[in-house]
Amino acid sequence: MKRVFSSLNLAEVHHARNLLEAEGIRAFVRNEFLSGAMGEVPFDQCQPELWIAADQDSARAERVLREGLLWGRAKGSIWQCACGEIIEAQFTQCWRCGSEKSP
Numbered sequence: 046m047k048r049v050f051s052s053l054n055l056a057e058v059h060h061a062r063n064l065l066e067a068e069g070i071r072a073f074v075r076n077e078f079l080s081g082a083m084g085e086v087p088f089d090q091c092q093p094e095l096w097i098a099a100d101q102d103s104a105r106a107e108r109v110l111r112e113g114l115l116w117g118r119a120k121g122s123i124w125q126c127a128c129g130e131i132i133e134a135q136f137t138q139c140w141r142c143g144s145e146k147s148p
């Protein structure tokens with residue numbers, strides 16, 4: 046299992062899952078019901094997350110998400126780190142590798 050996407054916007058996480066399912070990639074949402082606990086649980090632990098069941102699908106999943114989310118949205122609302130991670134615009138640092146967002 047591998048986390049491929051996370052967002053504070055649950056609808057967007059579900060949208061991302063739909064994109065993957067449409068490509069035949071098995072995916073599921075975690076932390077779906079934790080957002081109500083925001084403030085009590087550390088921020089990075091209550092964000093809805095999208096996970097895929099099979100690690101070998103991750104490259105394909107990232108491509109699908111990049112095309113479906115990055116290109117489908119207003120420029121600047123989301124960015125992709127050099128390591129491949131897709132990050133919400135309000136974060137300026139990659140949670141996976143720690144890199145700063147490049148200008």
Ligand SMILES: [Zn+2]
Binds near residue numbers: 140
């Ligand atoms: Zn990164």
